Amino acid sequence: MGTRHTAEPLQSKTWELDQDQTSDQGFLYSCSLCEQVLVLSKQFINPRKIQLAFSNTCPGCSFELDKTLKVQTSTLLPGRRFLTNPACKDPEQLIETDESFEAQLSRGSTLLRDVRSDLPSGIELLDEALVLRFGQLVTLQGEASNALSHLLCVRAVYPLPPGLDSDVVFVDGGNVFDAYTVSRHAFCLRLDQETTKLRIHLSRAFTHHQLSGFITERLARV
Secondary structure, eight states: OOOOOOOEEOOOBGGGSOOOTTSOEEEEEEETTTOBEEEEESSOOOHHHHHHHTTTBOTTTOOBHHHHEEEEEEEOOTTOSEEEOTTOSOGGGGOOOOOOOOOOOOOGGGSOTTOOOSSOOSOHHHHHHOOOOTTOOOOOOSTHHHHHHHHHHHHHHSOTTTSOOOOEEEEESSSOOOHHHHHHHHHHTTOOHHHHHHTEEEEEOOSHHHHHHIIIIIGGGO
16 A cells, blocks of 8 residues: 655745755745745646646736746755645645555446536536546446547646646547547637647557557557
8 A cells, every 4th residue: 555645734935945955855836926835745746737736826926827837846844745835725636646546436426516527528417427537547338428528528628727738649449539529619618629639639449459559558658
């Protein structure tokens, strides 16, 4: 079992941190505009996770973090491995544990209603039943699953928040990818249709061997 990290509060400016060169090195995430400290961590954290944890808004100056977020190496405070600004909504989500994957199956009706989806579809009733969280392996079945997968691809490309401002890999094992559907969703969300399609990376597999090889060999390196 891996070690569980506990987040501790951190509310200061970058110049107020103790830079003891004898301490361990970590990563400091802050706002380049007001120097508000957001996260100080022993391990590197994807900056997009930081943006999501703070709703893409600096708690110090309220500017958008996709424009002001700064990452730099910094010494850690003695005896501390992970500290976050109190404005961080879900600190534990930022830390990737080294525990082995454990599959857990849950029906949509049993999911907590106070948990918000990391990738909302924009359909209120669906988002209440299907709460998508980072790190989940989700299986969708039925005729509507293909249409929903196209919508989620475009929603993932959509800027933060409520999107992820992320590229998407679409592995098509059934020759079902529809560029026209993607363009329609992009148009409805007022996104540039061509740019949206360029950020969705399509890979078609025509045999079980091709599909398995792509997922286990190529996709693992993405």
